[in-house]
Amino acid sequence: MIKVRNLHKKFGDLNVLNGIDEHISQGEVVVVIGPSGSGKSTFLRCLNLLEDVTEGEIYVDDQLINSPKVNVNEVRQKMGMVFQQFNLFPHLTIMDNITLAPVLLKKMTKDEAVKKGKDLLRRVNLEEKAQSYPVQLSGGQKQRVAIARALAMNPEIMLFDEPTSALDPEMVGEVLDVMKDLARSGMTMVIVTHEMGFAREVASRVLFVDQGVIMESGRPEEVFGNPQNERTKLFLSKVL
Amino acid sequence: MITFQEWFSDFSNLFYKCFIKEDRYKLLISGIGVTIKVSLLAVFIGILIGLLIAMCNLSNKKLLKWMGGIYTGVIRGTPAVTQLMIIYFVVFATVDLDKWIIAAIAFGINSGAYVSEIIRAGILSVDHGQTEAGRSLGLNAFQTMTRIVIPQAVKNIFPALCNEFIVLIKETAIVGYVGLMDIQKAGDFIKSATFVAFMPLIGTAVIYYVLIKILTLLLCRIEKGLRKSDVR
Numbered sequence: 448m449i450k451v452r453n454l455h456k457k458f459g460d461l462n463v464l465n466g467i468d469e470h471i472s473q474g475e476v477v478v479v480i481g482p483s484g485s486g487k488s489t490f491l492r493c494l495n496l497l498e499d500v501t502e503g504e505i506y507v508d509d510q511l512i513n514s515p516k517v518n519v520n521e522v523r524q525k526m527g528m529v530f531q532q533f534n535l536f537p538h539l540t541i542m543d544n545i546t547l548a549p550v551l552l553k554k555m556t557k558d559e560a561v562k563k564g565k566d567l568l569r570r571v572n573l574e575e576k577a578q579s580y581p582v583q584l585s586g587g588q589k590q591r592v593a594i595a596r597a598l599a600m601n602p603e604i605m606l607f608d609e610p611t612s613a614l615d616p617e618m619v620g621e622v623l624d625v626m627k628d629l630a631r632s633g634m635t636m637v638i639v640t641h642e643m644g645f646a647r648e649v650a651s652r653v654l655f656v657d658q659g660v661i662m663e664s665g666r667p668e669e670v671f672g673n674p675q676n677e678r679t680k681l682f683l684s685k686v687l
Numbered sequence: 688m689i690t691f692q693e694w695f696s697d698f699s700n701l702f703y704k705c706f707i708k709e710d711r712y713k714l715l716i717s718g719i720g721v722t723i724k725v726s727l728l729a730v731f732i733g734i735l736i737g738l739l740i741a742m743c744n745l746s747n748k749k750l751l752k753w754m755g756g757i758y759t760g761v762i763r764g765t766p767a768v769t770q771l772m773i774i775y776f777v778v779f780a781t782v783d784l785d786k787w788i789i790a791a792i793a794f795g796i797n798s799g800a801y802v803s804e805i806i807r808a809g810i811l812s813v814d815h816g817q818t819e820a821g822r823s824l825g826l827n828a829f830q831t832m833t834r835i836v837i838p839q840a841v842k843n844i845f846p847a848l849c850n851e852f853i854v855l856i857k858e859t860a861i862v863g864y865v866g867l868m869d870i871q872k873a874g875d876f877i878k879s880a881t882f883v884a885f886m887p888l889i890g891t892a893v894i895y896y897v898l899i900k901i902l903t904l905l906l907c908r909i910e911k912g913l914r915k916s917d918v919r
Contacts, residue, residue, distance in 0.1 A: 497819055524825035534820035538838045547834065548824035582917060600824060 448473045448604065448635055449494060454503035456489055456659075463489045465659035466503070471637060473603075476630045478646040478667075479639045481656035482682055487639045490656060491608050494637065495526045508603075524552065527597030531609040533589040535581040541568070541592050542577040545599045554600065567595035571625050587618030591625050598629075605629065607638040643686055647671050655679045705886040711877050718873035719894060725791045725869065726856045732795025733855065734848075737802025744807050755803070762800035768861050770797055775865040790862045798855050805851060809844030810836055842913045849906045853899055860895075870894050 449471040456464040463486045471477050479487045492498045494505065500513045512522045536544050545567060546560035555563065568574045571591035581589055590610055597605060607626065611619045623645050630636055630649050640646060646653055646667060653670040655663040655678075663676040671687070674680045706712045743755030762770070774793035775786075782789075813836045821831035863872035874891030878884055 495823060497823060520822075520825045520827050523823055526823075528820075528823035530816060530820065530823075532814075532816050534814075534816040536817065536820070536835055536839075538842070548821075548826060551830060551834065552825055597824070 450506040452504045457501045476636045478650035485657045486659040487656045526604045527602035528606045586614045587621045590622045604635045714873040718870040721869040728791035729794035733798030736799025740803035741806035759800045805847045809840035
């Protein structure tokens with residue numbers, strides 16, 4: 448589904464990604480862990496081209512996406528993204544946040560989008576908030592709406608960039624529950640997170656990223672239970 | 688020591704001489720019309736130009752940036768009267784357009800430079816995460832700008848934009864230089880005709896004040912509407 452070959456990313460003189468090769472298949476839930484500044488968020492943001500790629504290739508459904516010929520907007524419609532800071536649109540109601548993109552991009556009529564929006568809000572347990580504005584919601588509720596907003600476009604892949612890092616501790620659970628549900632439904636997901644417990648429970652595969660390369664990749668019980676790489680061991684000894 | 692009665696009768700005599708006699712109030716009323724006409728059209732042109740220049744200044748194309756910079760630089764670096772006269776006597780010298788329209792174009796061009804800076808600051812004040820969220824959903828740059836960034840920027844720039852409009856209305860008091868009879872010019876005309884300075888000039892000031900007071904109240908109401916989504 449997603450193939451990444453020799454991905455490099457530079458910010459000025461700073462090498463953030465130093466050659467990442469990775470293959471993510473349909474239905475996989477890939478959790479990316481690693482120390483701050485390791486490049487894990489940049490890796491995720493390269494996948495939907497929020498960062499332009501310095502070198503290397505990214506294929507989505509066998510289509511090379513980091514090429515000037517490709518319509519980036521169409522590629523992004525296949526990939527939902529959830530941000531650390533939620534980034535809900537504060538000037539729109541919750542329902543309008545969800546329906547804006549599908550209606551504007553002519554994926555659905557307004558009525559269909561509202562119906563879908565209601566379904567999605569029910570799924571994240573926020574039906575009664577449809578007509579509220581983002582400012583009236585708690586952090587956890589905002590993030591659940593952000594997930595619903597991304598799902599409204601019927602994406603094939605969902606990208607999560609530290610979705611619980613900006614939340615108060617008591618709200619982390621409700622967001623992770625929604626993500627677990629989503630994983631169980633078979634959605635292909637790439638998740639950057641510091642929630643090791645969640646990674647262990649939900650991931651089909653864990654990537655440990657450090658210094659801009661994938662140091663270790665494997666099933667969660669392998670990576671957490673019996674890490675092979677020295678840096679992985681060091682990192683896990685600090686966070687677990 | 689003069690009594691109140693004496694003062695009042697002097698005052699009403701002056702008032703009569705300046706405003707009622709020979710229907711002089713009509714001059715002022717038509718002057719109000721001219722000021723409003725010129726200001727409204729100028730505001731409209733100013734916003735259009737301002738938006739355009741702001742986009743130039745924010746774009747990553749070097750040429751557009753450069754052009755935007757020159758525009759703002761030249762307009763801010765020269766007096767409005769000079770610009771008005773150049774536009775009226777040079778640029779539109781041979782064009783057959785109503786005087787007030789030419790004046791409005793001149794003021795619009797002038798205001799556009801200031802408005803562009805206000806708009807630019809407003810757009811930059813919207814968190815970059817908003818743009819990323821829009822783009823990540825598959826919206827193109829234009830859709831993201833018009834549906835997500837600008838609606839939020841409007842709220843941030845509205846007070847500064849109102850201020851600019853108020854400045855603009857007062858700025859139009861120089862249209863007398865190109866022979867338009869606005870409020871200021873009407874007051875001036877009455878002053879010359881009656882040899883009284885106090886009454887027509889104070890009258891002019893009062894008219895501008897009331898006009899701007901009304902506008903301010905109107906704009907405050909609009910702003911309240913804009914802040915609807917901020918209410919918890």
